[in-house]
Amino acid sequence: MPHSEPRIDRRVFLGTGALAASLACSTTHAADLNRAATNATPGARDRQDKVAAHSARKDFPVLIGSANALPGMQRYYANLQSGGDPLDVAIDVVKVAEADPSDTSVGLGGLPNEDGVVQLDAACMYGPWHKSGAVACIENILHPSEVARLVLERTDHCVLVGRGAYEFARAHGHPHTELLTESTRRLWMEWKESLSSGDDWLAPPAGKSQAGRPLQARGGVAGDPRPKRSTGTIHCSALSTRGQIACTTTTSGLAFKIPGRVGDSPIVGAGLYCDQEAGSAGATGRGEASILANGSFAAVELMRQGATPLEAGLEVLRRVVRQAQRLAIRQGEMVDEHGLPSFGLNYYVLGLDGTFAGVTLKQGGEFAVADPVGGPRLLPLVAL
Ligand code: ASP
DSSP, rough: OOOSSOOOHHHHHSHHHHHHHHHHHTSSSGHHHHGGGGGGHHHHHHHHHHHHHHHHHTOOOOOEEEEGGGHHHHHHHHHHTTTTOHHHHHHHHHHHHHTTTTOSSSSSSSOOOOTSSOOOOEEEEETTEEEEEEEEOOOSSSSHHHHHHHHHHHHHSSSSEEEHHHHHHTTTTOOOOOOOHHHHHHHHHHHHHTSSSSSSOOOOTTOOTTTSSOOOOOOOSSTSSSSOOOOOOOEEEEEEESSOOOEEEEEEEEEEOTTOOOOTSSSBBBTTEEETEEEEEEEEEEEHHHHTTHHHHHHHHHTTOOOOHHHHEEEEHHHHHHHHHTTTTOGGGGGGGGGGGSOEEEEEETTTTEEEEEEEESSSOOOEEEEEEEEEEEEOOOOO
């Protein structure tokens, strides 16, 4: 349930004394951020001044995320407008996609790994505490974003994986849920049967695709014998009426991945990052590239140094291009015939002043945003 009251942390009160207590309380009001700035760098103080100024201008609250976050934003933006906690609202937004069997990139109906098992990754981060929680390779749990929040709020850790994450979720009352649907089972079988003509798995007769669509041609990328595999994820960053920032990313990851593969989504700094002094960012697309660029952290750091969300997002993508070109020395399929990345990657970037940008490596695509100017809507991604 969304909290309308500031979160009070037992750890803060029992733990580190006056500074922690003063920070925990002060972050509940944008103007009070200036008081917390006594120990901050001059740049941070300046940004916190901006938070106070902008909250008076009613540029808050803001949600930004991947296009598949729009239905959740339409349902929950009002909660943020009425003073809701940004982490509560961000998680409510992504849970809509987690529970949607027609979204094959997240939660229920997410495409499985190469063994036909749905393994989910999710993380969240809460700016006022500068604390994260994440689960990776979790199976049979419908809402990994909720479990990530439990790791954040109810443990002293940042990441739980696999069986341990599942047991932790069960201990907190999450039901065991089969996440493979009949539709994704068929897609998985189709993928398996189209992998190789040298194994014992035979594709159905022509025109009889099990998944009810034309069989995928072998070799998704020129010269790559492997079938092209879809990616997809949901990210949402939120800035509350009080200037508090939070974010979450949740995914079934790369379709038909090697069991145990962890993408960028549950890795703080890669698939998401937020800092109450600088802003928030999240990624969807090729997770390995975002991990190698530490892309979400980089975007937030660039904003800390004065970049706008658009400048920060585009600069991260420029780094990703150079890094892909370097990696292509070893793995040629990383770049196309023009030397540009053959994969997709998007960043969703949110500044503390309510400014935002959605950027992408390749032309096309949209992102979702909700702000006081236009409410929840889709906007075109800015291509590098
Ligand atoms: N970033 C996700 C991953 O690599 C997948 C995606 O967003 O398409 O697991």
